[in-house]
Amino acid sequence: MFRKVEESQTLLINTQSKNLAAQNKELIKFGFGQSPFLPPKQVMDELKSAVHHKEYSSVQGDLELRQYMADFHKAHNGLTVLADDILIGPGSKILIFNTLMAFEKANVFIPTPSWVSYGPQAKLAGHNIIQLPTDFDQKWRISAESLKKASKHKLHRATILILNYPGNP
Incomplete structure (x- = not known):
């Protein structure tokens, strides 16, 4: 039996963008966090100089x-x-997922709004997801009060706080 999570919102946006582009619609894509710009020349030169390495x-x-x-x-x-x-690591998504998978059972505090992958990753890892609401008036910051209130929903001993800075979105 497989664990079920909702469809990836970033992949959905990417598919929708491709469909619109195929219809010659003008669009600006913000679905993936990939830069539309090449890496700096110094980075590309360093990669080229290391291309002869064959080991992991x-x-x-x-x-x-x-x-x-x-x-x-x-x-x-x-x-x-x-x-x-x-x-x-190659990016925060895989590092966060690996961290989540290192725990058998944990409470995962996720400030909201947040990047769309955090909740599904925590769900795949079998954790208890606890959302920490934030808002514009509080500059999207979590507070001691919101942490205390959310802590009432803890089910497990271990607790993980996913805190992305700068905030994403």
């Missing part, structure tokens, strides 16, 4: 980059973080 990289991400991030947080935030405690 570390599942945690490139050690040199993880060490750079650890040093950055020490210098800029005063945080002592080990490179082994840092994960580098």
Whole structure:
């Protein structure tokens, strides 16, 4: 038996955009978070210089980059973080999903509005989803009061807060 989640809203928007484009309709696509611009030249040059590598990289991400991030947080935030405690991934969606899957059962607090994937990912992981309402007047910020009120809906010991900054949307 499969777990059921609603259709991906980003894939739905992409399909609708393709259908409109096929009808020669003028549109501006905002469905996917992919940039319409090429990466900076320096990034493309670095990728070209590394193309001869044939081995897989570390599942945690490139050690040199993880060490750079650890040093950055020490210098800029005063945080002592080990490179082994840092994960580098191809995007936040897979990193969030992997984090959710690391827990057997958890309460997942999701500020709303939020990106459309967070709820379905938490559902696929079998977690208890708890929405934290936000609004324009509060600048889309969660409050201690909203966390306290939402905590009444906790079902599990573990709790995860998905807090995306800058907010998405």
